[in-house]
Amino acid sequence: MLLRKDLRLLAALRREIRGYAPGFLLPQREPHGALDGELHQLATTPADVVALQVDRLLTLARAGQASGSSTGVTTIAAALEAGERSFVQRVASELHQFWRGFMAERWEGLRCRMEADIRHRGAFMASRGLSATLNSLHPAVSYDSGVLHIRDERSWKVSEWSRVVLHPSPLSSTWLLRDDPWDDGGTHLVYPVGHSGAFGGDRAVGPVAEGELGKVIGEARLLLLSDLGSSRTTTELAERHRMSASTVSYHLLRLHRVGLLNRVREGSRVYYQRTPEADRLVARRYRRSLTPQLARA
Template sequence: MIRIELGREGLGRTRFALSPLNVAADLLHALRRNPQSVDRPWQARAGEALRTRRLCLLAVLGGGGPHGYAPDFMRPQPPAFHTSVDSALHQVATTSTERIRYELTLALGGHSWDDTPAGRPPRLLLEALQRGEKHLAQRIADEMAQFWQLAFEPHWPRLQTRLEDDIAARGTAIARNGLTHAINQLSPAITWRDGGLDIHTYGPHQLNIDADAVILVPCPVLPWALFCGGDPDDTPDPRAPWICYPSLMPASTSPSLSEELIGNTRARLLAELARPRTTGELAQRLHLSRATVSYHLQILHRAGLLDRSHHSRHVFYALASGADGQPAGVSSPKRST
């Protein structure tokens, strides 16, 4: 678990931000750590971009090292509410030598809390480093620009609207129920407790951070919360912590059945079930309790709108044939939650 001590003043300085380049880095990270969690259209766009432009170094570094950590300089800290792609790419290209060396040490050797033996560094990365950290930063910035152009640029207006709508919805939740309640709704992995944030992670490690603020960044391609930054004071160019959290699904992506007929929650569930998902996965993506999701899934299943299949010990739901005019395709799902 990661613990971020904020206090009331730090909570008051906590803010939201949009970061196009963060979204691109999130997709690379998700594809490496758990590709089955990424929707197929994004898998296809990312794969085509990496393959056609031969962005080999980006694929190696963006997926994270043997311990799962991907260097933070690839996803620069958002200095304002909205940071342009060009500005973020400039931040990447001008990252200090000391910062790059520090982050690559973490990526290849692991954090101090992780004693898992590290594998041999990728040959491609070692070859790039032979030309120096500055060359590495500029090459990553160039490959990130190409990846963004092919995989994201045509879709960004729609994605930006979705992310702005997400932040607006969080603002409404803050106005109605307070900031603490809104933070607790970002992800099942994030909890406000006793003047700070608990971020529940996989693995036994513990990390405690004192911070003046946290930046909250919505992401349309991540199904889980991702922690970045939060460096000790003696770190080269220390960065404040920020959290990428899964953004809400827009109501406009619902199937042909209208919200007025089936309700907002069930419309959002149907929008998520173009591919098979478990109750737990749906609860995490939509920031709902498992009990709430299970209740609505049972009603949709009895109405004939969903197919249900068993794989190992898990139950998967998907749109039934005819629910959106397409087959459900629920054979042998691989991902479990």
């Protein structure tokens, strides 16, 4: 997709980042900071920092090649020949194009999914602890005795004295690790949002993914679940769907117990919202319901 948009340097960096990513690609983000500010930080990275970190990236990328240089290495090296300032300005420009062409229209939905995942995992950590939370991130990720292990076709080990920043990603289908041996920007672990099987413990969710959702959980609960893409209270839901508050409360309790709802108390009010797993199930049901209509269109 990056190549189709002619974002060749960005595509080359994406291809060659296998564990180590230059720290200047992760600008320090201030709370509620604007994208323009982060791109400005990137575009004005000091030349000596760019030269050092890109050289590290190229050295590691070349070491990982069986023979010769890959297309990605060649593209990065050629861009660097124009000068470090030109290099980071081109990266910032291509990131801006990527944002406008692909991310801008999708961002609100993506942001909501990431925030929901953060709330869910925060509640999960409070009730079950750090170890259970880290073990729920991805099948390849496990935590034991102060060490985070990542095992599949690749293998990594991160000790407890390393500061690991977790990033939920609705765009990733697997884990990504930025493991920086020079510690220019810390260790960052990206994990997919809505991963099937996350927050295990109640396996009642499993059959829902394969069956018809309404038949499995009941039409009343499906109605409530479909309306909980945003946080709502029991009273709000009762008014919206003309049910008694006690009936709504009963259904919400059951949905919460099987891991389909988050529950957050703010003062005297309790808010419910779908979990990432529930988002995935509702979205799948919605796509299935549209299929016959699209076929007739």
